[in-house]
Every structure is written in C-alpha cells, then in structure tokens.
Amino acid sequence: MTDLAASTRGLTKSYGHGDTLVHALRGVDLDLPAGRFTAIMGPSGSGKSTLMHCLAGLDQPTSGSVTVAGRELAGLDDDALTRFRRDHLGFVFQAFNLLPMLTAAQNIWLPTELAGRDRREPALAARFEQVVDTLGISSRLTHRPAEMSGGQQQRVAIARALVTAPAIVFADEPTGNLDSTTSAEVLAFLRRSVRELGQTVVMVTHETEAARYADDVIVLTDGQIASRVAA
Numbered sequence: 001m002t003d004l005a006a007s008t009r010g011l012t013k014s015y016g017h018g019d020t021l022v023h024a025l026r027g028v029d030l031d032l033p034a035g036r037f038t039a040i041m042g043p044s045g046s047g048k049s050t051l052m053h054c055l056a057g058l059d060q061p062t063s064g065s066v067t068v069a070g071r072e073l074a075g076l077d078d079d080a081l082t083r084f085r086r087d088h089l090g091f092v093f094q095a096f097n098l099l100p101m102l103t104a105a106q107n108i109w110l111p112t113e114l115a116g117r118d119r120r121e122p123a124l125a126a127r128f129e130q131v132v133d134t135l136g137i138s139s140r141l142t143h144r145p146a147e148m149s150g151g152q153q154q155r156v157a158i159a160r161a162l163v164t165a166p167a168i169v170f171a172d173e174p175t176g177n178l179d180s181t182t183s184a185e186v187l188a189f190l191r192r193s194v195r196e197l198g199q200t201v202v203m204v205t206h207e208t209e210a211a212r213y214a215d216d217v218i219v220l221t222d223g224q225i226a227s228r229v230a231a
C-alpha cells in the first residue's frame with residue numbers, strides 16, 4: 001500500500017448561517033499519497049483554498065476527519081495546531097513572503113530557528129545544501145530579496161519550506177505573481193523536489209499549465225471532488 005501523506009473523510013466546511021450559509025466543502029473523501037506532486041484545481045469559489053486550509057490545520061472543518069502525517073487534526077486545539085504546522089508542514093505563497101532585511105540564507109533558516117532547532121544539526125545542514133543545490137540558489141544566499149528576481153525569490157521561499165523535510169509542502173498559487181517562463185522554472189523546481197528529495201507537495205492553482213507539472217490533479221466543483229486524474 002502507498003504511504004499516505006494526508007487523508008480526509010466526509011470533510012465538510014460551511015461558513016455563515018441562515019441566508020448567508022455557504023457550503024464550501026460538501027463531503028470530501030481524499031487520499032493524498034506521499035512523495036507525489038498533487039494539484040488541486042477548480043473554478044473560483046469551488047473550495048480549493050478551504051480544502052487546503054483544512055488539510056493544513058489553518059481552518060477547522062465543520063464535520064468529518066482530516067489526518068495528516070498520521071495525526072488526526074480534529075482533536076487539536078489552536079496551540080497544538082500551530083506546533084503541528086511548525087513541525088510537520090511547509091508553506092509557499094503567491095506573494096513569496098520573504099523578510100526584506102534578511103538575506104536569502106537567513107530567510108531560509110528563519111522558521112527552523114523559530115522552531116528552536118539548530119542549523120548545525122547534521123541532518124538539517126545536509127538538507128540545506130541539498131535543497132539549495134536542487135533549487136540552483138547557492139550563489140544567491142547572501143542576497144536580500146530586493147536584489148533577486150521574482151523567480152529567485154520564490155525559489156528561496158520554496159527552499160525555506162523544504163529545509164526541514166516537512167511531511168507536506170502546501171503551495172497556494174505559487175506562480176500567481178510570476179511570468180510564464182519563470183512560472184515554468186518554479187514548477188519544475190517543485191517537481192524536482194518531489195522526484196529528487198522525495199518531498200510531498202500539494203499545490204492549489206487555477207492554471208491548467210501549472211497543473212501539468214503535477215502527478216495527480218484533483219478537480220473540485222461546488223465543494224466536491226468532480227474528478228481525479230493521475231499522470
């Protein structure tokens with residue numbers, strides 16, 4: 001049996017009540033295999049972000065279960081969820097979210113150090129070298145974000161997400177701020193992180209081009225899985 005990075009059963013999420021009630025997710029059963037690149041697609045309002053937020057412990061489901069890295073998230077309070085995200089998940093956002101006064105290397109290490117880990121741990125140091133090498137940013141490590149292109153900044157953000165070898169890296173429209181050539185590069189790097197570093201990546205995108213880089217494409221419509229295609 002394939003290892004699962006995450007799964008959901010009967011996952012529902014509703015917002016508001018009465019006249020403003022919105023069923024963002026209507027019973028999603030999903031298994032996300034480890035070591036694969038999964039894209040979540042669907043029209044605007046179909047529930048992509050809600051699904052990702054529930055999987056990442058950023059939003060509480062209305063009902064149903066979410067299991068990530070073998071842990072059922074439903075029972076966890078906010079503090080436990082924060083620790084879980086910090087210790088087991090990585091995030092890449094559309095807006096890069098790098099700190100402007102820090103160098104690339106300092107940005108990459110920041111979440112690890114905030115989590116109280118020492119960058120001299122041999123496994124971490126080795127992973128850093130491997131990630132920086134895979135992403136082709138070795139020569140940019142002393143640069144600050146303003147001295148880098150958008151694509152380079154996003155590669156630094158990806159390195160930051162990968163350096164602790166999290167159970168899952170969640171990428172939310174990671175190419176939304178990039179031109180098509182740079183997008184292709186960034187997507188190719190995400191795919192390499194899956195192929196060469198064994199990373200599990202889950203990406204929300206509305207771009208068909210972006211989904212072509214994924215191993216599995218899940219299409220949501222109206223809060224439900226409309227189709228699932230494996231490459």
Ligand SMILES: Nc1ncnc2c1ncn2[C@@H]1O[C@H](COP(=O)(O)OP(=O)(O)OP(=O)(O)O)[C@@H](O)[C@H]1O
Nearest residue numbers: 015016022024043044045046047048049050051206
């Ligand atoms: N905090 C919230 N309060 C109320 N309604 C919400 C909230 N978040 C999402 N929704 C609603 O839930 C539905 C699903 O939203 P969601 O953001 O998950 O869709 P999406 O597929 O990510 O859309 P987009 O591609 O536009 O980002 C939408 O109808 C949205 O308006």
